[in-house]
Amino acid sequence: MGGAVQFRAIARLAALEAIRRPVFLLVSLSVLVGIVALPLLLNYTLGDSARMVRDSALALYFAGGLLLAAHAAGEALARELRRGTAAAVLAKPVSRATFFLAKTAGVAGALFLYSLAAWAAALLAARAGADDLRLDWAAEGPALLAVTLAPAVAGAWNHRTGRPFASAAFFLLLAFLLAALAVAAFFPTPLERLAFPANFAWPLLGVGLLLYFALGMAVALAAALATRLPVTPVLLLCAGLFLFGLMADYFLGPHLADSCAARAAYALLPNVQAFWLLDALDGGAHVPADYLAAAAAYAAAWAAAALALGCASFRRLEIAG
Amino acid sequence: MENPPAIQATDLRKTFRDFWRRPRVEAVRGISFAVPAGQVFGLLGPNGSGKSTTIKMILGLLFPTAGRLDVLGDAPRAVAVKSRIGYLPEESYLYPHLTPAETLAFYARLFRLPRAVARDRIEQLLEMIGLAHARNRPVGEFSKGMARRIGLAQALLNDPDLVILDEPTAGLDPQGTRQVKDLILALAARGKTVLLTSHLLADVEDVCAQVAILFNGRLLAQGTLDALLAQKDKTTLTFPTPADPATLRQVLAAARAALGADPDVDHPRQALEPFFLHVVATAARDGAASGAVPAAPLAPFLQK
Numbered sequence: 001m002g003g004a005v006q007f008r009a010i011a012r013l014a015a016l017e018a019i020r021r022p023v024f025l026l027v028s029l030s031v032l033v034g035i036v037a038l039p040l041l042l043n044y045t046l047g048d049s050a051r052m053v054r055d056s057a058l059a060l061y062f063a064g065g066l067l068l069a070a071h072a073a074g075e076a077l078a079r080e081l082r083r084g085t086a087a088a089v090l091a092k093p094v095s096r097a098t099f100f101l102a103k104t105a106g107v108a109g110a111l112f113l114y115s116l117a118a119w120a121a122a123l124l125a126a127r128a129g130a131d132d133l134r135l136d137w138a139a140e141g142p143a144l145l146a147v148t149l150a151p152a153v154a155g156a157w158n159h160r161t162g163r164p165f166a167s168a169a170f171f172l173l174l175a176f177l178l179a180a181l182a183v184a185a186f187f188p189t190p191l192e193r194l195a196f197p198a199n200f201a202w203p204l205l206g207v208g209l210l211l212y213f214a215l216g217m218a219v220a221l222a223a224a225l226a227t228r229l230p231v232t233p234v235l236l237l238c239a240g241l242f243l244f245g246l247m248a249d250y251f252l253g254p255h256l257a258d259s260c261a262a263r264a265a266y267a268l269l270p271n272v273q274a275f276w277l278l279d280a281l282d283g284g285a286h287v288p289a290d291y292l293a294a295a296a297a298y299a300a301a302w303a304a305a306a307l308a309l310g311c312a313s314f315r316r317l318e319i320a321g
Numbered sequence: 322m323e324n325p326p327a328i329q330a331t332d333l334r335k336t337f338r339d340f341w342r343r344p345r346v347e348a349v350r351g352i353s354f355a356v357p358a359g360q361v362f363g364l365l366g367p368n369g370s371g372k373s374t375t376i377k378m379i380l381g382l383l384f385p386t387a388g389r390l391d392v393l394g395d396a397p398r399a400v401a402v403k404s405r406i407g408y409l410p411e412e413s414y415l416y417p418h419l420t421p422a423e424t425l426a427f428y429a430r431l432f433r434l435p436r437a438v439a440r441d442r443i444e445q446l447l448e449m450i451g452l453a454h455a456r457n458r459p460v461g462e463f464s465k466g467m468a469r470r471i472g473l474a475q476a477l478l479n480d481p482d483l484v485i486l487d488e489p490t491a492g493l494d495p496q497g498t499r500q501v502k503d504l505i506l507a508l509a510a511r512g513k514t515v516l517l518t519s520h521l522l523a524d525v526e527d528v529c530a531q532v533a534i535l536f537n538g539r540l541l542a543q544g545t546l547d548a549l550l551a552q553k554d555k556t557t558l559t560f561p562t563p564a565d566p567a568t569l570r571q572v573l574a575a576a577r578a579a580l581g582a583d584p585d586v587d588h589p590r591q592a593l594e595p596f597f598l599h600v601v602a603t604a605a606r607d608g609a610a611s612g613a614v615p616a617a618p619l620a621p622f623l624q625k
């Protein structure tokens with residue numbers, strides 16, 4: 001019970017600290033503006049506009065999320081160890097496992113909020129750009145308004161109260177994008193080709209959720225690495241491992257039958273292909289629930305293994321900061 | 322029966338190693354000392370003498386290379402024992418975006434204090450450290466001295482049995498320094514054990530019953546201040562200055578005749594600290610402050 005209180009306190013603070021870092025807002029804002037601007041940027045797509053907007057939006061979300069996952073998890077541990085706040089907390093009756101796992105959970109929580117904002121932006125962009133020749137301004141208008149108003153309102157609030165700009169802007173972005181989604185749902189789309197309920201491509205959320213599972217794995221890996229390495233190597237290693245995981249089928253697939261090393265590497269690498277199911281959305285199909293469950297179980301098992309290694313490493317870590 | 326020591330170190334050693342596990346720095350070289358329960362104990366030494374390393378081993382943050390260390394009858398890495406320890410680090414390690422009240426609430430959760438108790442103690446501590454008026458400002462905006470006060474408040478939140486203060490008066494103004502010294506003495510009067518390190522030897526002399534002096538990882542001297550500092554072969558006599566100078570001459574002549582040596586004659590000086598505190602306290606009665614205000618007496622929960 002008491003451990004849960006400590007876990008919540010550390011996780012909540014880790015999430016807030018992650019969101020308050022300017023780099024978190026910078027990456028989130030770039031991704032969200034990029035997603036919302038996609039329907040304006042894509043022209044002459046030969047009838048592929050809807051698919052291109054959807055694929056690009058989710059690719060932007062995943063790339064930004066990967067950067068945030070590695071950076072925020074690395075900062076949450078490596079920076080706190082360097083700055084001394086970790087020593088101050090661990091001088092209290094807090095076990096190292098609680099500290100490590102709560103920090104990781106906090107970063108995963110911050111990434112979930114980022115994911116909510118990105119999914120809302122992706123739904124709005126997919127609706128606005130569903131037609132090659134006409135924009136659905138009922139979706140594009142509120143989305144553009146959300147991503148421009150949020151930093152402006154946060155700036156005014158910061159000027160007035162002195163409270164942190166980065167977190168205010170991020171939370172306003174999330175709130176305004178969800179509000180934009182609700183506003184857009186009230187307006188019928190002028191585009192005849194759209195047929196999904198309330199004019200939104202809801203199946204997109206299934207793939208978004210799959211990608212969030214992959215980001216969860218990245219958070220666990222980054223946290224485990226950050227027990228021993230500074231932020232920059234953590235970022236590079238995470239990016240490298242996930243990139244290699246994305247291409248594992250291509251590189252390792254042909255050797256799986258006759259090479260133990262290839263099989264071991266294939267099993268250890270994060271299989272990002274399993275989470276990149278954008279083609280499954282073609283024709284309005286859904287990601288099946290049992291596939292989602294299997295992917296979640298794979299991600300949880302992989303993340304648990306990374307966290308177990310991280311915990312073991314953190315228990316033996318001497319905290320000199 | 323005598324209480325067991327709050328901290329017992331026996332042949333304690335710490336060697337830092339490099340990436341290849343080769344010995345790099347021998348920070349602590351076989352020191353043994355005991356911090357008696359209910360006393361103020363000073364760990365002194367120049368920079369790099371091994372004080373902070375010793376403190377981090379006591380807190381279970383660093384692991385001894387060899388030797389034995391008991392803290393409140395338990396191993397330093399035991400999580401449960403840390404609920405009885407308060408620690409003020411050398412630097413004020415705080416989350417810059419949190420306000421003082423949020424910072425203390427966070428640490429109260431780590432100590433698993435019931436919500437009502439935590440709320441009550443946070444209020445009392447903010448009053449005590451003189452930062453109640455700045456409770457909603459992010460601590461990242463604070464001066465070093467103000468941040469130090471927050472650090473001190475978080476170290477006392479759990480009403481600890483053992484208080485470890487690493488350079489507690491660093492960055493504090495004379496009022497804050499006096500308050501910390503009064504606080505240390507009040508804690509000791511309540512039977513708490515205080516272990517402190519400081520470069521300010523006058524402060525140490527004011528509060529410590531015992532000291533240990535470290536240099537280059539070795540313990541050079543240890544004992545009570547009286548045993549270490551008293552000059553048993555000399556005696557100081559203080560009396561009111563006589564109105565008639567002839568009286569003083571008679572006294573000196575008698576002393577010279579009896580002792581066979583000329584006694585030193587001087588007027589005792591008031592210490593600068595009480596004089597400064599009096600001047601500032603008088604000035605502070607007029608006008609509001611933007612920084613730390615003169616602090617209130619000890620928090621009620623620390624007086625019980």
